[in-house]
Amino acid sequence: MRPNNNHLDTIRERFTATADAFADGVRTERRGQAERLAECAIAGLAHLSRAVAIDVACGPGTFTRSLATHVRNAIGVDLTPAMVEKARAEAARAGVMNVKFVCADVNALPFQDDSVDVVSCGYAVHHMIEPARSIAEMVRVLRPGGRVAIMDCIVAEDANAATLDAIERVRDPSHTNTQTRTQMRTLFREAGVLTLMEELKDRWHDFDGWMWNAGSAPGDAVYAEVRRMVEDHSPAAISGLGPRRSTTGSGLEVLHPYLLLVAEKPE
Numbered sequence: 001m002r003p004n005n006n007h008l009d010t011i012r013e014r015f016t017a018t019a020d021a022f023a024d025g026v027r028t029e030r031r032g033q034a035e036r037l038a039e040c041a042i043a044g045l046a047h048l049s050r051a052v053a054i055d056v057a058c059g060p061g062t063f064t065r066s067l068a069t070h071v072r073n074a075i076g077v078d079l080t081p082a083m084v085e086k087a088r089a090e091a092a093r094a095g096v097m098n099v100k101f102v103c104a105d106v107n108a109l110p111f112q113d114d115s116v117d118v119v120s121c122g123y124a125v126h127h128m129i130e131p132a133r134s135i136a137e138m139v140r141v142l143r144p145g146g147r148v149a150i151m152d153c154i155v156a157e158d159a160n161a162a163t164l165d166a167i168e169r170v171r172d173p174s175h176t177n178t179q180t181r182t183q184m185r186t187l188f189r190e191a192g193v194l195t196l197m198e199e200l201k202d203r204w205h206d207f208d209g210w211m212w213n214a215g216s217a218p219g220d221a222v223y224a225e226v227r228r229m230v231e232d233h234s235p236a237a238i239s240g241l242g243p244r245r246s247t248t249g250s251g252l253e254v255l256h257p258y259l260l261l262v263a264e265k266p267e
Contacts, residue, residue, distance in 0.1 A: 007129050007174075008079060008105065014174040015059070015080040018215035023060035023086045025213040033151060033258070034066035034122065040197060040262045041118050041149035042070045051117040056106050056138055057124030061087030061099070063151075067120060068099045075116075076101040077109065106134045111141040118147050123258075125152040125187075126168070126178050132187055139191045142265045148193055149262045154181055154200075156257060159240030163233055167241070171226045172214045184259055193263035200259050206249035218250075230254060 015022065042048060051071040055064035058076030060083060068074035068091075076087050076099065087101045104110050106121075106128070119138040128134045138148055155161045155178040168175040179187070181200065188195055207227065208218065216223040230252070233239045242255040 007176075011127055011174045012080045014172060014215070015078075016082040018213070019060075019080075019082040019086050021215060022083075022213055023090065025209065026060060026062050027090070029209075030062050030122065031066075033260075034063040036199075037063060037120060037122065037149050037151050037260055037262075038066040038070055040199070040260060041067070041120055041147045045117065045147060047117075048072075052115075053118035053120065054109070054111065054116050054138075054141065056109070056119060056121040056134075057127070058087055058101065059083050059122075060090050061101065062090075063120055063122040064099055064101070065091055065094055065096050067118065068096050071118065072098065074099045077104050077106070079103065079105055107137055109137055109141050113140055114143045116141050116146065117143060118149065120149045120151075122151045123153065125150060125184070127174050127176060129176050131179070132190055135187050135191045139193055139265055144265050144267045146265050147196075147262060148188075148191075148265070149260070150184070150188075151258060151260045152179070152184070153256045154179055154184060154259045156180070156240045157182065160238050161240075164239045164241065167226060167229045167233070167239060170222065170229065171211065171216065181259055184261055188261055188263050191263075193265050195261060195263045198259060198261045200257060202255055202257050204244075204253045204255055206246070207243075207252040207254055208250035210254055227252070 053067040053071045053074045055076045058064045058078045061076045064076035078084050084101045084103050091099050125131050155164050230243050246253045
């Protein structure tokens, strides 16, 4: 599928409606992941004091702020004006001065070819209709020898991706497709970059917190439908979510494997 205005509108609507809840949720939840991505992306990279980093689909700027601690300037890019405003407010609150945020589409980044040292993207590939095109655009603006670092949830190779995506699209209409580890590797290879490292980890989420980040709460129709779908497909091998009972929060947890890939653009 190719990017279209209807899907871009869906993304803007989703993240405008949930800007407050999403920013609150990822402020602490993804801070450690953002720091890990930044450390891996810049490891061994020369001339960091002059480096410029771009964080694509930056949301409230969690990953952008982590990158900013390592480089001269960091620029967050997001499609949704409400998220750009959140990112600016979060950076100001944190006292991070070497960042700026712009509103733009990942498929048409407002930067010249070979112009930046690092491009990152956290938890956004599963919103892209055509991820190969989007990643190629990230690589376009990257200078030779620069790094691209992507972190996103993936689906286990032995799980049913169609079932997972059906659940995710009810929870969040801006969701497209969850990639497998193999598919993510292929996207990097086809973009012409050389993978330097990859890291796969599991993370459990309380069901209510997971739903709240998408703007749903107990009692609403979307919450009820997603919970039914998750529990109907409870074996881990069906959806990959591996739901399990817990004694805290909603009483239900879901599993998300997430993958960090870092690659270099050949000289």
